[in-house]
Amino acid sequence: MEIKRLTERVAYVPNPVNIGVVYTESTAVLVDSGLDESVPRKISRLLEKPPLYLINTHSHADHCGGNAFLKKRFSTRVFAPKMEKEIIENTVFEPFYLYGAYPPNELRNKFLMANPSAVDEAIEEGTITIENVDLEIVPLSGHSPNQIGVAVDGVLFCADAVFSEETLRKHRIFVIYSVEKFLETLDFLEKTNYSCYVPSHGEVTRDIGELVEKNRKAVENIINAVLEITVNPVSTDELMKQLFNRFEITLENLTQYILYRSTVHAYLSFLLDRKEIEREFRDNVLVWRRC
Secondary structure, three states: OOOEEOOOOEEEEOOOOOEEEEEOOOOEEEEOOOOOOHHHHHHHHHOOOOOOEEEOOOOOHHHHOOHHHHHHHHOOEEEEEOOHHHHHHOOOHHHHHHHOOOOOHHHOOOOOOOOOOOOOEEEOOEEEEEOOEEEEEEEOOOOOOOOEEEEEOOEEEEEOOOOOHHHHHHHOOOOOOOHHHHHHHHHHHHOOOOOEEEEOOOOOEOOOHHHHHHHHHHHHHHHHHHHHHOOOOEEHHHHHHHHHHHOOOOOOOHHHHHHHHHHHHHHHHHHHHOOOEEEEEEOOEEEEEEO
16 A cells, blocks of 8 residues: 655555545545545654544445545544435434445445445535645535545545546446436536546546446436336336346355345436336336336
């Protein structure tokens, strides 16, 4: 693990979830904390001074799993977006909303349910100042309800607003909370001109345009697949089966299943609201069909 400088006071730590580092005169601000305590534990050893501030871009466990360690070890002050704050403090909400009820033990795992931790302040779009360093809070909703990015000195830590080519190839149907918001965020990013972009998953890039287009194309491919499959009425399970076969996805565990199911529901909501598909009940089974 190493810290890579991007500007004089902005850096990041390459990791399965890239961790942002913003230096102030006396400490450092982290952007996200990783999947578990091993991530901030290692990063804190690399820093000259303890990280006394943390900004969570959103509440998914791989972005806030190290919060509890930072709070306990350094009394780190934590900032997070509204709504995401509630989940970070009550992490059972994530597997709960994915599963639709109190989750079984198999789903109460560190990939869906981080150790809960207190958030000191809810943040919104705008600028926050930490030890004379101005950090721009940028709304990037879509992957999660109220995801944000953090920009400083021309560098945008853009969280899961875009995914790397490798992630797109690996997961094919990647997690989205709102298709509409995700596409709006892609449109927004395409118009920005930050000097450097740091996605949570993937390489740092100077030009976000190509990555935005690949993400947009991936979403469009899924939309088109759903519309093609629903030419004939299908249940949600049958729709998912056909999507998995089409995108060569093999289910291996319940965590994977509920993440895919939630994302398929996001596409169904998007198309239903746009009146491109409709739903009905047949023999007490909910089915979907193209309008």
